[in-house]
Amino acid sequence: MNRTVIVSGASSGIGFAIASTLHEKGYDVIGVSRTYPKQSYAFKYQLADITKETDINNLVLSLTENYSHINALINCAGMGISGAVEYTKLEEIKKMYDVNVFGTFLMSKAFIPLLRGFKQAKIINISSVAGDLSIPFQTFYSMTKASINAFSSALALELKPFDISVCSVLPGDTQTNFTQNREKSEVISDEFYLDRIKHSIERMEKDEQNGKDPSSVAKVVLKLLKRKRMPSKVTVGFQYKLFVLLNRLLPTRLVQWILFQMYAKK
Numbered sequence: 056m057n058r059t060v061i062v063s064g065a066s067s068g069i070g071f072a073i074a075s076t077l078h079e080k081g082y083d084v085i086g087v088s089r090t091y092p093k094q095s096y097a098f099k100y101q102l103a104d105i106t107k108e109t110d111i112n113n114l115v116l117s118l119t120e121n122y123s124h125i126n127a128l129i130n131c132a133g134m135g136i137s138g139a140v141e142y143t144k145l146e147e148i149k150k151m152y153d154v155n156v157f158g159t160f161l162m163s164k165a166f167i168p169l170l171r172g173f174k175q176a177k178i179i180n181i182s183s184v185a186g187d188l189s190i191p192f193q194t195f196y197s198m199t200k201a202s203i204n205a206f207s208s209a210l211a212l213e214l215k216p217f218d219i220s221v222c223s224v225l226p227g228d229t230q231t232n233f234t235q236n237r238e239k240s241e242v243i244s245d246e247f248y249l250d251r252i253k254h255s256i257e258r259m260e261k262d263e264q265n266g267k268d269p270s271s272v273a274k275v276v277l278k279l280l281k282r283k284r285m286p287s288k289v290t291v292g293f294q295y296k297l298f299v300l301l302n303r304l305l306p307t308r309l310v311q312w313i314l315f316q317m318y319a320k321k
Contacts, residue, residue, distance in 0.1 A: 064132030072269035155199035227295035228266030
């Protein structure tokens with residue numbers, strides 16, 4: 056039986072890498088996004104806006120007509136907003152929550168009935184190390200990823216009797232130009248924040264340029280799909296596993312001081 060996997064956010068970045076890698080390994084992959092990839096691709100594709108429940112319902116209807124089963128759902132669609140809390144508009148936050156959090160919820164809700172009944176079905180939610188380590192000037196992005204981690208952890212308990220396991224995957228800096236492509240909240244005055252925000256974003260863009268290839272995340276996802284049961288959370292890369300561990304072991308004030316020096320100090 057072919058293993059059928061749905062990958063949202065498959066038009067670029069980590070989502071595209073996951074969809075491509077799984078297709079190469081013999082999975083029947085259906086990529087989902089609002090737009091088609093700009094790169095060439097060999098996996099199947101369906102257009103859908105995951106923030107719109109009607110789109111998702113139509114997607115599910117289409118898939119149930121053409122597929123007898125779904126083995127895994129990988130929620131990878133996401134966006135970011137950078138800037139100071141003081142100047143961030145509520146509309147900007149809602150937009151990001153619609154994609155990062157509510158999109159993950161809507162996709163999971165819609166596909167649970169299709170996953171139930173198949174042995175070792177899986178939901179993998181692509182989160183971020185920023186969900187465990189809150190990053191200044193990426194405050195609301197960190198909030199959305201922390202929400203995804205909490206969602207995944209609780210959902211795993213709800214679905215355990217159905218043999219559906221749920222896992223959050225936490226990448227660190229990855230070569231996707233994600234920071235460069237983030238929406239920037241308006242800086243009304245440069246007296247308090249402008250230089251610090253500029254430094255913070257430049258630091259993150261540099262870290263991304265020197266970060267891991269998106270295929271590193273795809274390899275982790277591939278290993279998870281092969282497991283009988285998944286852990287509730289997996290961090291990608293030794294460096295970031297160490298960061299997450301130290302965040303648990305070190306005093307909070309020390310962790311906050313380190314993050315301030317890295318991302319919030321001029």
